[in-house]
Amino acid sequence: MKHLPSERHTLSILVDNEAGVLARIVGLFSARGYNIESLTVADVSDDHAVSRITVVTNGPPPVIDQIMAQLDRLVPVHKVVDLTDWGPHVEREMALVKVAGVGDKRVEALRLADIFRARPVDTSTASFVFEVSGSSEKVNQFIALMREVGLVEVARTGVVAIARGAEAV
Amino acid sequence: MGTEMTGADIVVQALTDLGVEVVFGYPGGAVLPIYDALFQQNRIRHILVRHEQAAVHAAEGYARSSGKVGVVLVTSGPGATNAVTGITDALMDSIPLVVLTGQVPTHLIGTDAFQECDTVGITRHCSKHNYLVQETARLGPVLHEAFYIARSGRPGPVVIDIPKDVQIMKARYTKPGVISHKTYKPQVKGDLAAIEAAVDMLAAAERPILYTGGGVINSGPVASQLLRELAKATGAPVTSTLMGLGSVPDDHPQFLGMLGMHGSYEANMAMNKCDLMLCLGARFDDRVTGRLDAFSPTSRKIHVDIDRSSFNKTVRVDLAIQGDVGSVMEDMLKVWRARGHRAADQKAWWEQIKGWRSRNSFGFEQKGDALLPQKAIQRLYEMTKARKPIISTEVGQHQMWAAQHFGFHEPNKWLTSGGLGTMGYGLPAAIGAQLAYPGALVIDIAGEASIQMNIQELGTATQYRLPVKVFIINNEYMGMVRQWQELNHGGRYSESYSDSLPDFVKLAEAYGWKGITIEGPDDLDAGIQAMIDHPGPVMVDCRVAKLANCFPMIPSGASHTDMILSAADERGEADDDAKALV
């Protein structure tokens, strides 16, 4: 089954907001050899009882099914949804991108940032930090362009995702 | 709203309220308050083992033979880490346990305090669930929830780590009513439409087979009864995994014996050639399937399991029914009867099976004068079966020979480490079973190497006057290792000879046991009889042929149809891919 072509899937996992739960989820991926492309987690409930984890993973469809089933049977997991299977959904990622340079490079960096709607959130005479958000591809593309104008370092949040429409997952 | 009690008293009270009669444990600094609370009561019996690993295996033996939750109490640090093998064993074999571990006081957690270890971190992936209890008030609810989680759904071990200050502080405790959990809700009833579809597939099959596993045992004795009814209604042959033995009586005309690596030829061939496989509470383990791409190529497959993650893990099935296997079988029988189904004509199928059976794959040939291990187990079975013994095993050839040659007729009589294959399991498991059934004949069928892994438990049996029997199939080798070295590594017996063995009789006597030696075929019956007749614990050193191999065998990386039936069939050394398999 592992020989089928790999697919990228975005999973939303609602879990108890308790110590050790994240370790349980992450450990499940490493113990069973599943991939994690990105992972985000934050408390999303009024009473701080539930956290939402977004995992981007990849694998052949049977492996994705297995990941879902393995996650679902963990005691502190409320719900697991495969947003990729669920249907239309929005995926966003944010990155902070530091660029250093003077003269033309600096002007070019600002111009490109403008096209990507990236905002400078820190400025010095020799550097910028841009905040850019969007799909992972957009963020990738922006970072690739910044390489040519003095990229220094990048911090990324990883993907968060939510289904389109009025319904909650 | 309940009375104020110390955390330690809450632990004891909650265990009492949960109906716990026996706790297996070993004291230490971080659990002294709980030991003090145990000292001051007489409802719960504490069994002092000699090593924490054995406490867990004993609790497993108790749980598997009785169907109750096994309870373990150990200290922090080394107490907890010693328990890890047992906890993992229980996870792999789906055995309901609650393991209480002491922990350093909360203000010292994370400081590398004396006997501190990250117990919840270490056991996170070898337990079904675990807790670090940081407030005394949480102890009662956590204990009750832990028992519920351990025994419901797919059973497993639950670890509760309790810092010492939490044991000493006071809080109110009330016995809770029915436990439910906000997220954990195991599905017991199977989907009716799926069950109806399964019944129709079963009724239409020409070559059906029921492939049953430990889930049938875990579901409770009623499930074994229902399985027999289902077999009768459908007329289908039944095979069982190592874990499921006893759910159908060994001498049932439709029973083909155990399947898998050391299973019967007829069971494996029938799995390969069937047109419909109904898997009931088994999980397509690699020891059962052999080479996956050659596994039962022509069948449609139905899988009934309480754990959704068992579906399509290694083998794709056509229909998956999530639910308790007993409940699903009950519904299947109802639908079967309501629809007036009759067993389809399976004459040709049974003819074929008869042909495979006639190969007598569990047969063995007496050559020379040495006592054959298979013969020893066969006689042990014949001479004890009237007593309906409970059998535990260690791990190795003797375990497989016991599965092949000891007949099981009821569930919960066969305790063996299947998933993890833990040497050292059998003696403590037998002790646990003997505590659950003080009057039963409980025998650990052991290997001379495995028995030494928890040999210290001889003392536990002596202390509690448990008449456990240990029957060592002594071939002076780690036989199963030696067999693989013979088949796959050119007969280079690297470190598999059991050198410097103790004098088992003297060893037994040193612990207050009776020791018996069986030197060869002539002593066999007398030795077994003397073992049965002795009212106390007995260790039998049964000397058997040293180089016997366990057949039949599906070599690693081979398919069901490539079974080696006897030494005469042995083919050359395996290729590297096959050698890489465990």
Ligand SMILES: Cc1ncc(C[n+]2csc(CCOP(=O)(O)OP(=O)(O)O)c2C)c(N)n1
């Ligand atoms: C704790 C542990 N260590 C190692 C093994 C690997 N192993 C499997 S069978 C076996 C040999 C067992 O020898 P013995 O108890 O004499 O049984 P025999 O095969 O000779 O019947 C070994 C070392 C294991 N299963 N468990």
Ligand SMILES: [Mg+2]
């Ligand atoms: Mg041996």
